[in-house]
Amino acid sequence: MTTANPTRSGPRARAARSTVALKAVMAVTGLIMVLFLLAHMYGNLKLFEGWTAFDDYAHHLRTMGEPYLPYGGGLWIIRVVLLASVGAHIWAAAVLWARSRRATGGRGGGRYESPRARRGVQRSYASFTMRWGGVTVALFVAYHLLHLTSNTIHPGGASSSPYERTVNGFEIWWVVVSYTAAMLAIGLHLRHGFWSSFATLGANTSLRRRQQLNAWAVVVALVITIGFLVPPYAVLLGWVG
Amino acid sequence: MNVTLRVWRQENGDHAGRMVTYPVDGVSPDMSFLEVLDVLNERLTLAGEDPVAFDSDCREGICGSCGLVINGVAHGPKELVTACQLPMRTFADGEVIEVEPWRAGPFPVIKDLVVDRGALDRIIQAGGYISSPTGTAPEAHSVLVPKRDADAAFDAATCIGCGACVAACPNGSAALFLGAKITHLGLLPQGQPERRSRALGMIGQHDAEGFGGCTQIGECTAVCPKGIQMHVISRYHRDVLGALRHRDT
Numbered sequence: 001m002t003t004a005n006p007t008r009s010g011p012r013a014r015a016a017r018s019t020v021a022l023k024a025v026m027a028v029t030g031l032i033m034v035l036f037l038l039a040h041m042y043g044n045l046k047l048f049e050g051w052t053a054f055d056d057y058a059h060h061l062r063t064m065g066e067p068y069l070p071y072g073g074g075l076w077i078i079r080v081v082l083l084a085s086v087g088a089h090i091w092a093a094a095v096l097w098a099r100s101r102r103a104t105g106g107r108g109g110g111r112y113e114s115p116r117a118r119r120g121v122q123r124s125y126a127s128f129t130m131r132w133g134g135v136t137v138a139l140f141v142a143y144h145l146l147h148l149t150s151n152t153i154h155p156g157g158a159s160s161s162p163y164e165r166t167v168n169g170f171e172i173w174w175v176v177v178s179y180t181a182a183m184l185a186i187g188l189h190l191r192h193g194f195w196s197s198f199a200t201l202g203a204n205t206s207l208r209r210r211q212q213l214n215a216w217a218v219v220v221a222l223v224i225t226i227g228f229l230v231p232p233y234a235v236l237l238g239w240v241g
Numbered sequence: 242m243n244v245t246l247r248v249w250r251q252e253n254g255d256h257a258g259r260m261v262t263y264p265v266d267g268v269s270p271d272m273s274f275l276e277v278l279d280v281l282n283e284r285l286t287l288a289g290e291d292p293v294a295f296d297s298d299c300r301e302g303i304c305g306s307c308g309l310v311i312n313g314v315a316h317g318p319k320e321l322v323t324a325c326q327l328p329m330r331t332f333a334d335g336e337v338i339e340v341e342p343w344r345a346g347p348f349p350v351i352k353d354l355v356v357d358r359g360a361l362d363r364i365i366q367a368g369g370y371i372s373s374p375t376g377t378a379p380e381a382h383s384v385l386v387p388k389r390d391a392d393a394a395f396d397a398a399t400c401i402g403c404g405a406c407v408a409a410c411p412n413g414s415a416a417l418f419l420g421a422k423i424t425h426l427g428l429l430p431q432g433q434p435e436r437r438s439r440a441l442g443m444i445g446q447h448d449a450e451g452f453g454g455c456t457q458i459g460e461c462t463a464v465c466p467k468g469i470q471m472h473v474i475s476r477y478h479r480d481v482l483g484a485l486r487h488r489d490t
């Protein structure tokens with residue numbers, strides 16, 4: 001028996017555009033970005049191995065895959081995958097956000113007259129911050145790329161050495177403060193997002209599994225947040241310079 | 242005990258509603274919440290006023306008709322009970338209690354505290370039939386069901402379709418309801434032949450009705466009177482995504 005329906009309004013086509021499919025896109029693209037963040041964090045920690053090691057690493061990113069890939073080719077492949085992931089993630093978030101607003105008269109969890117349960121019964125702070133927190137993270141990423149990748153803005157002084165650019169930037173307190181705020185936003189986003197992505201993809205099979213996935217989400221969020229905050233504070237406090 | 246009810250009054254879908262305050266005295270702590278509404282309605286009727294419209298049927302927590310948001314929480318502050326089984330001793334003497342209808346785009350208010358939950362019925366309908374022989378009951382051992390599956394299917398089947406999960410969800414999603422229905426049939430041998438088409442049909446209808454998407458927050462599980470757990474949501478996601486991977490569905 002088949003219920004296959006080739007039209008755009010058939011059950012298959014409807015399901016392919018459904019909230020579940022969109023959420024699966026968010027989950028897969030979110031996890032790709034998490035993998036990237038882990039690799040990126042590892043790279044940042046090379047700062048502690050000194051100027052040459054850090055700059056060598058940055059250079060290495062551009063020569064990986066040679067001679068099969070041209071100079072910078074490997075990095076560009078990663079950039080394209082990441083850009084596509086960011087784009088798809090934000091697009092799906094926007095579509096789902098709009099559907100949630102429509103389903104709740106634009107008022108989400110605050111749609112009742114009674115003010116007594118505006119924060120819900122059991123929901124986490126991290127779950128509240130997914131959408132605006134995500135926007136914060138996206139703005140930060142734009143700023144961060146202009147600062148350390150394209151070298152367009154250079155608080156503390158420009159340099160052709162990635163090591164020097166990083167140190168120059170993080171010797172300034174307000175750069176570190178804004179960076180800290182962004183890392184906390186990422187930490188919260190991943191605290192809920194990591195668990196949510198696995199649950200979305202079908203891995204939450206029991207109460208025990210739910211607890212395990214949430215525990216992993218806390219670990220991943222803490223590792224990424226702390227791992228990214230160590231280098232800037234080391235620079236600010238003069239441990240690296 | 243005495244309580245003050247603040248109740249949502251709305252003539253019908255075309256009129257705006259508002260909260261109206263009614264003091265109710267002589268309430269026994271053993272009354273259910275709906276019985277207090279009965280007392281209020283008796284007095285309103287005797288005074289020639291319009292009684293408060295609300296849904297109820299079994300009044301023993303099994304039919305899913307009653308549904309009130311009490312003090313901002315679907316089915317009120319006590320866990321694992323429906324509004325009809327919520328005893329007044331849950332509240333303090335003299336408490337002001339706010340009573341509102343379920344709120345979600347797909348649940349339009351009909352009058353006062355009554356909403357149209359037909360959207361949930363249409364989701365069930367979109368799931369289609371199951372293949373099961375009718376006639377005399379089959380021999381009990383002819384199709385074996387592992388005990389774990391039987392128990393899990395039964396747990397999911399306790400969903401009474403009240404819609405509290407939607408009322409509580411910050412996204413206005415019916416994911417917990419949908420998950421309970423898909424899990425209950427999907428775990429049993431009788432549910433296997435149409436498992437994929439059922440998942441596709443039901444999620445399509447869910448979205449077409451205007452429910453939002455699940456973001457795994459879990460407010461639904463905090464208010465579900467039957468204690469349905471979030472893994473039913475993961476399970477229906479798996480069925481939908483699995484069905485989408487199979488071209489022949």
Ligand code: HEM
Pocket residue numbers: 023024026027028029030031033034037089090093127130131133134135136137138139189190192193194196197198200455456457
């Ligand atoms: C404009 C930028 C972003 C927006 C608007 C955004 C928004 C969202 C939203 C609404 C969710 C679903 C929330 C939920 O399940 O409760 C989500 C999930 C997620 N986000 Fe983002 N996000 C953004 C950027 C990022 C970035 C840069 C990362 C990189 C690590 C990321 C990683 C994740 C992960 C892993 C998930 C879990 C996927 C899922 O819930 O299925 N997001 N995001």
Ligand code: SF4
Pocket residue numbers: 399400401402403404405406407417418421461464465466467468469
């Ligand atoms: S899952 Fe729970 S809250 Fe939702 S309809 Fe079923 S019984 Fe009601």
Ligand code: FES
Pocket residue numbers: 296297298299300301302303304305306307323324325326
């Ligand atoms: S009236 Fe039947 S469940 Fe409350």
